[in-house]
Amino acid sequence: MALDLREVQGQIVRQQSALTLRDIQAVSPALATYTQNSISDDLWKRLGLSARDRSIVTLSALIARIQTIGMLPYFNIALDSDVKASELSEIVTHPAFYSGWSNALSAVPSLKAIFAQCGIGADQLPGVSLQLLPLDEAAEAQRAAAVEQNFGAVARGVVQYTTDLLFRDLLLRPALAPRDRSLVTVSALIASGQVAHITYHLNRATDNGLTQAQASEVLTHLAFYAGWPNVFSAPPVATDVFRERPK
Amino acid sequence: MALDLREVQGQIVRQQSALTLRDIQAVSPALATYTQNSISDDLWKRLGLSARDRSIVTLSALIARIQTIGMLPYFNIALDSDVKASELSEIVTHPAFYSGWSNALSAVPSLKAIFAQCGIGADQLPGVSLQLLPLDEAAEAQRAAAVEQNFGAVARGVVQYTTDLLFRDLLLRPALAPRDRSLVTVSALIASGQVAHITYHLNRATDNGLTQAQASEVLTHLAFYAGWPNVFSAPPVATDVFRERPK
Amino acid sequence: MALDLREVQGQIVRQQSALTLRDIQAVSPALATYTQNSISDDLWKRLGLSARDRSIVTLSALIARIQTIGMLPYFNIALDSDVKASELSEIVTHPAFYSGWSNALSAVPSLKAIFAQCGIGADQLPGVSLQLLPLDEAAEAQRAAAVEQNFGAVARGVVQYTTDLLFRDLLLRPALAPRDRSLVTVSALIASGQVAHITYHLNRATDNGLTQAQASEVLTHLAFYAGWPNVFSAPPVATDVFRERPK
Numbered sequence: 001m002a003l004d005l006r007e008v009q010g011q012i013v014r015q016q017s018a019l020t021l022r023d024i025q026a027v028s029p030a031l032a033t034y035t036q037n038s039i040s041d042d043l044w045k046r047l048g049l050s051a052r053d054r055s056i057v058t059l060s061a062l063i064a065r066i067q068t069i070g071m072l073p074y075f076n077i078a079l080d081s082d083v084k085a086s087e088l089s090e091i092v093t094h095p096a097f098y099s100g101w102s103n104a105l106s107a108v109p110s111l112k113a114i115f116a117q118c119g120i121g122a123d124q125l126p127g128v129s130l131q132l133l134p135l136d137e138a139a140e141a142q143r144a145a146a147v148e149q150n151f152g153a154v155a156r157g158v159v160q161y162t163t164d165l166l167f168r169d170l171l172l173r174p175a176l177a178p179r180d181r182s183l184v185t186v187s188a189l190i191a192s193g194q195v196a197h198i199t200y201h202l203n204r205a206t207d208n209g210l211t212q213a214q215a216s217e218v219l220t221h222l223a224f225y226a227g228w229p230n231v232f233s234a235p236p237v238a239t240d241v242f243r244e245r246p247k
Numbered sequence: 248m249a250l251d252l253r254e255v256q257g258q259i260v261r262q263q264s265a266l267t268l269r270d271i272q273a274v275s276p277a278l279a280t281y282t283q284n285s286i287s288d289d290l291w292k293r294l295g296l297s298a299r300d301r302s303i304v305t306l307s308a309l310i311a312r313i314q315t316i317g318m319l320p321y322f323n324i325a326l327d328s329d330v331k332a333s334e335l336s337e338i339v340t341h342p343a344f345y346s347g348w349s350n351a352l353s354a355v356p357s358l359k360a361i362f363a364q365c366g367i368g369a370d371q372l373p374g375v376s377l378q379l380l381p382l383d384e385a386a387e388a389q390r391a392a393a394v395e396q397n398f399g400a401v402a403r404g405v406v407q408y409t410t411d412l413l414f415r416d417l418l419l420r421p422a423l424a425p426r427d428r429s430l431v432t433v434s435a436l437i438a439s440g441q442v443a444h445i446t447y448h449l450n451r452a453t454d455n456g457l458t459q460a461q462a463s464e465v466l467t468h469l470a471f472y473a474g475w476p477n478v479f480s481a482p483p484v485a486t487d488v489f490r491e492r493p494k
Numbered sequence: 495m496a497l498d499l500r501e502v503q504g505q506i507v508r509q510q511s512a513l514t515l516r517d518i519q520a521v522s523p524a525l526a527t528y529t530q531n532s533i534s535d536d537l538w539k540r541l542g543l544s545a546r547d548r549s550i551v552t553l554s555a556l557i558a559r560i561q562t563i564g565m566l567p568y569f570n571i572a573l574d575s576d577v578k579a580s581e582l583s584e585i586v587t588h589p590a591f592y593s594g595w596s597n598a599l600s601a602v603p604s605l606k607a608i609f610a611q612c613g614i615g616a617d618q619l620p621g622v623s624l625q626l627l628p629l630d631e632a633a634e635a636q637r638a639a640a641v642e643q644n645f646g647a648v649a650r651g652v653v654q655y656t657t658d659l660l661f662r663d664l665l666l667r668p669a670l671a672p673r674d675r676s677l678v679t680v681s682a683l684i685a686s687g688q689v690a691h692i693t694y695h696l697n698r699a700t701d702n703g704l705t706q707a708q709a710s711e712v713l714t715h716l717a718f719y720a721g722w723p724n725v726f727s728a729p730p731v732a733t734d735v736f737r738e739r740p741k
Contacts, residue, residue: 019352025369027358030420031340031351033375038412039348046404066561067313067349093525100685100721101533102561104525105513111521122519128527151729154706154736157540157714158725165532166722173524191347193440193687194723212401220404227347228413229441231405235398242401266599272616274605277667278587278598280622285659286595293651314560314596438594440687459648467651474594475660476688478652482645489648 019069039224048217051081056180057218059091060187061225063107064099071110085120090176094184097166099192126175133172140167179209186210187218190234191226198237203245212242266316286471295464298328303427304465306338307434308472310354311346318357332367337423341431344413346439373422380419387414426456433457434465437481438473445484450492459489513563533718542711545575547677551712553585554678555685555719557601558593565604579614584670588678591660593686620669627666634661673703680704681712684728685720692731697739706736 025032044054055078062070078088092111096104115121144163152159171181182205189198202215215238223231272279291301302325309317325335339358343351362368391410399406418428429452436445449462457465462485470478518526538548549572556564572582586605590598609615638657646653665675676699683692696709709732717725 019355023359024352024355026362027355027372028336028340029369029372029375030336031343031355034340034343034412035348038408048404061347062349065313065347065349066559067347067353069353070349089522089524093522093528095721096525096528096718097722100555100559100561100724101529101718102556102559102564103721105518106561106563108513108518108521108525112517115520122523125521125523128523151726154710154729154732155713155725157542157711158717158722158729161532161714161717162722165528189723192723194727196727197723216401217404219402220408223405223408224343224348227342227350228344228405228409229436229439229444230347231402232398233441233443235401235405238401266602270606271599271602273609274602274619275583275587276616276619276622277583278590278602281587281590281659282595285655295651308594309596312560312594312596314594314600316600317596463648464651466649467655470652470655471590471595474589474597475591475652475656476683476686476691477594478649479645480688480690482648482652485648 043221043224046217046220048213049221051077052083053183053214053218054221055081055083056091056183057187057221058225059088059107060095060184061191061222063092063095063103064188064191065226066103066106068106068110071107072113075107075111075114079114079118085115085118085124086126086175087180089125090173090181091184094170094176094181095188097170098185099188126173130173130175132169133174133178135168135172143167177208179205182208182210183218186215187222190219190222190230193230193233195233195237198234199241202238202241206241206245212245215242290468290471293464293467295460296468298324299330300430300461300465301468302328302330303338303430304434304468305472306335306354307342307431308438308469310339310342310350311435311438312473313350313353315353315357318354319360322354322358322361326361326365332362332365332371333373333422334427336372337420337428338431341417341423341428342435344417345432346435373420377420377422379416380421380425382415382419390414424455426452429455429457430465433462434469437466437469437477440477440480442480442484445481446488449485449488453488453492459492462489537715537718540711540714542707543715545571546577547708547712548715549575549577550585550674550677551681551715552719553582553601554589554681555716557586557589557597558682558685559720560597560600562600562604565601566607569601569605569608573608573612579609579612579618580620580669581674583619584667584675585678588664588670588675589682591664592679593682620667624668626663627668627672629662629666637661671702673699676702676704677712680709681716684713684716684724687724687727689727689731692728693735696732696735700735700739706739709736 021032021036024035044051049057055074058074059071059078061067062074075088078091079085083091088111092104092107094104095107144159144167147159147162171178176184182201185201186198186205188194189201205215206212219231219234219238268279268283271282291298296304302321305321306318306325308314309321322335325338326332330338335358339351339354341351342354391406391414394406394409418425423431429448432448433445433452435441436448452462453459466478466481466485515526515530518529538545543551549568552568553565553572555561556568569582572585573579577585582605586598586601588598589601638653638661641653641656665672670678676695679695680692680699682688683695699709700706713725713728713732
């Protein structure tokens with residue numbers, strides 16, 4: 001049919017960042033009901049993963065996939081679920097390295113708007129130079145040697161930045177606990193189909209305190225937010241990781 | 248050069264959801280010509296796949312990749328190509344599970360705008376509780392057992408939701424024919440590079456009535472909408488599926 | 495907390511296409527500092543890859559991932575780094591085939607705005623019908639035979655379009671040098687995790703004049719723009735390509 005596309009686009013843009021259940025209903029009563037019954041009233045209330053963890057997993061998946069449409073409400077849910085503003089600041093910074101710089105930047109406008117409304121200023125955010133967490137020099141030397149051997153010949157710059165910016169800086173920033181930081185990384189990898197890198201980071205997450213029961217529930221949670229196919233690719237990897245570790 | 252970025256962004260946002268051929272021409276006369284000659288006047292008129300099927304494939308690819316820029320015009324084309332409003336409602340709902348919840352939600356504003364302009368109300372949309380299609384209990388028991396064996400130990404919740412929400416609910420909703428539903432799934436998988444999952448769903452699509460000639464033309468269609476690399480990853484898988492089946 | 499999401503979304507949309515360092519700072523002082531110190535003052539000034547090449551790599555990654563948020567500033571940086579308007583036109587057209595049609599279209603509004611501000615009109619853009627670069631008939635016959643053998647049976651249409659539109663048209667368009675065109679393709683493949691296709695195109699890029707030192711620096715550059723995981727998937731492939739070639 002003849003349709004003035006330009007006329008309707010204004011209202012579309014206005015709706016993109018704040019969909020209501022009523023908007024969804026106008027298109028699919030079933031999708032609205034699944035959203036309410038399966039996600040809000042069921043998934044988020046399952047035991048095994050706290051609402052706090054679920055909001056970290058959800059935000060990590062949204063940022064990893066640049067799904068700006070859900071960021072505003074989920075930043076809000078995170079604050080209501082005991083994620084501190086300082087932690088949200090790190091949850092947006094961390095994916096710059098693990099998902100891509102634009103992914104991190106895509107979350108800035110939404111979080112800035114939330115911080116402005118809540119009166120959260122620079123004094124409540126983690127600074128640039130912090131007393132970093134202690135480095136396990138032996139483990140780091142081993143990791144650096146492995147990366148050097150695999151990538152040194154073809155990606156000298158990556159190897160150097162990996163040491164300087166990631167393992168001796170970002171990952172030691174204290175404003176997000178190592179376990180929560182690992183939760184962001186693992187969620188982002190699964191949500192963006194980075195199967196090859198899950199083993200290393202799931203092991204690291206387990207070292208940092210993520211339990212197998214929680215990891216399992218992360219998969220369940222991500223089925224909804226990253227789609228079944230991404231999640232169905234992860235269990236073989238997770239099985240291998242879990243098999244070789246004590247419960 | 249010095250450029251006031253803030254000044255020009257308004258017009259960019261206004262253009263994002265309704266590009267015209269003239270907009271494309273202002274940037275690349277070649278791209279505008281390819282769009283007109285190779286896609287509109289050639290690809291869409293190829294035999295082997297109806298305009299109706301092509302609009303389903305296109306929308307599935309756009310939703311799987313959150314490419315909101317094309318949704319408005321292609322929802323319109325779908326309605327003009329005998330896709331019913333009730334089917335569009337399901338075509339947006341289905342990817343919530345196969346691409347991710349935000350993917351489905353990203354399509355809501357565009358489809359809502361189209362429905363409003365066309366006067367399509369709740370009475371024309373599939374309800375929440377429907378008389379579901381009959382379930383093949385034997386095949387479902389076999390599938391559930393396979394998934395339980397592969398994923399049960401590490402993703403208990405996923406296994407349960409897969410049975411309850413997908414195979415005993417979504418996939419039996421009658422408002423989209425099983426063959427068309429499979430077309431949505433297969434298109435989404437190819438368009439988002441989910442190579443590992445194509446075999447199962449292409450087999451299922453063939454069971455549901457998608458012919459090999461149609462599947463081949465789906466690949467051709469997706470080359471343009473999902474890019475050559477995603478499509479070049481699919482033929483080895485498709486070859487295996489086709490080889491083991493009668494024509 | 496109770497938050498009027500509709501109220502704040504206007505300002506979010508306005509910020510999406512033109513983030514400033516101050517916007518980033520309001521959310522994460524660390525991210526703003528990384529952006530300034532690690533990217534602007536360090537990465538872009540590394541030897542081994544010119545600012546011109548870096549802007550081509552960056553834009554290719556943004557388009558391959560539909561990251562509209564950075565397009566406006568980086569089109570501007572490209573023009574300032576000796577990328578010609580006619581080359582930018584091709585850099586937007588090329589990904590239509592290698593990333594997907596909507597990916598190319600997503601870049602149109604930003605580039606159109608830049609061209610309008612700079613007074614760049616149709617006379618400065620590459621035309622539709624150009625004197626194409628000469629075709630290496632022997633190499634093309636070999637390529638076509640290989641693709642025919644691999645995909646001919648299941649994707650007849652793709653095979654035909656690959657020959658007609660890509661190898662006998664797009665890739666011979668003279669407005670972007672073959673080496674730069676390869677740089678766009680390789681950057682897009684790495685940035686979107688298309689590992690399986692890197693070998694062929696990295697070989698082709700090397701044939702077209704991209705040095706191994708430059709390719710290595712492309713990986714370093716993309717670590718920031720496409721995330722560490724995408725870049726960590728590429729070195730094994732690059733190692734194989736480099737090992738079998740003279741330096």
